Amino acid sequence: MKIIKKIDLLRKDLSPLKLKGRTIGFVPTMGALHNGHLSLVKCAKKENDVVVVSIFVNPAQFSPHEDFKKYPRDLKKDAKALSGFCDFIFAPSVDELYPDGFSSFVEIKGLNDRLCGQSRKGHFRGVATVVTKLLNIVMPQRAYFGQKDAQQAVLIKKMTTDLNFPVKISVLPIIREPDGLAMSSRNVYLSAKERMDAVVLFQAIKSAERLAAQGMRDSGKIVKVLTDFISRKSSACIDYVEIVDPDELEPVKAIERKALLLLAVYIGRTRLIDNTVLRIK
Ligand code: AMP
Numbered sequence: 001m002k003i004i005k006k007i008d009l010l011r012k013d014l015s016p017l018k019l020k021g022r023t024i025g026f027v028p029t030m031g032a033l034h035n036g037h038l039s040l041v042k043c044a045k046k047e048n049d050v051v052v053v054s055i056f057v058n059p060a061q062f063s064p065h066e067d068f069k070k071y072p073r074d075l076k077k078d079a080k081a082l083s084g085f086c087d088f089i090f091a092p093s094v095d096e097l098y099p100d101g102f103s104s105f106v107e108i109k110g111l112n113d114r115l116c117g118q119s120r121k122g123h124f125r126g127v128a129t130v131v132t133k134l135l136n137i138v139m140p141q142r143a144y145f146g147q148k149d150a151q152q153a154v155l156i157k158k159m160t161t162d163l164n165f166p167v168k169i170s171v172l173p174i175i176r177e178p179d180g181l182a183m184s185s186r187n188v189y190l191s192a193k194e195r196m197d198a199v200v201l202f203q204a205i206k207s208a209e210r211l212a213a214q215g216m217r218d219s220g221k222i223v224k225v226l227t228d229f230i231s232r233k234s235s236a237c238i239d240y241v242e243i244v245d246p247d248e249l250e251p252v253k254a255i256e257r258k259a260l261l262l263l264a265v266y267i268g269r270t271r272l273i274d275n276t277v278l279r280i281k
Pocket of ligand 1: 028029030031035036037039040144145146147148149172173174175176182183184185
């Protein structure tokens, strides 16, 4: 496994492999790797000859008041976790990806400003821009994303279709802690008490799944039950609880067959997200 920090060096190493017809699988990450990331990397390894993982904390997707500076970074530890599963770690500096004078951005109209985009202005523009750059640098046949970031996954699929990227996007299931909390690099911010409270997101989505399975179609009613339930935790502050169409992310009033439930909740000062597909039997 090689750690590469420069775009031209990565391209130089990948180009002969591509000429030999080797397939490339790519997993973009911000590092602080956990089993959620590793599930994507392992799948990439199974499906491709060569695996590239990028580790880049992308300043363009953080608002000024967010945690860009304190976001956990440990390249050595990440490299250890990836060894045996990955051929190249691409870990560029901010200057390498955004040199002086950088001024081109990618926006997905409509999807950018809803849900997480409402409270994280510019977030998805930053995500779409960096993923575009990384896909152009690596040029993989397949790229892997987690359902954990459901809005991001929809957005990347739309962007790569709209802009004719020659890549297959795979979206893989959410990996959870034993108590149900979705794994996230930000979970390390939680105090012991907040860590216990954080399971409220998983409990909420489980109760929504039950309500839908029992035939409750009214999104407003389900959202009200969940809002009341989450609000009982003193450390929890809801950013949004929404039920939307899984493809377009448009709000749905009544669940027809299936719909996507999305939650964003602050536990203390840490903003956590989770989601599930609700199915009416
Ligand atoms: P991040 O490092 O947070 O940017 O995440 C990199 C990729 O890993 C994204 O596609 C995420 O959706 C995915 N990911 C993060 N957490 C999980 C998880 N708990 N389960 C599955 N995929 C995840």
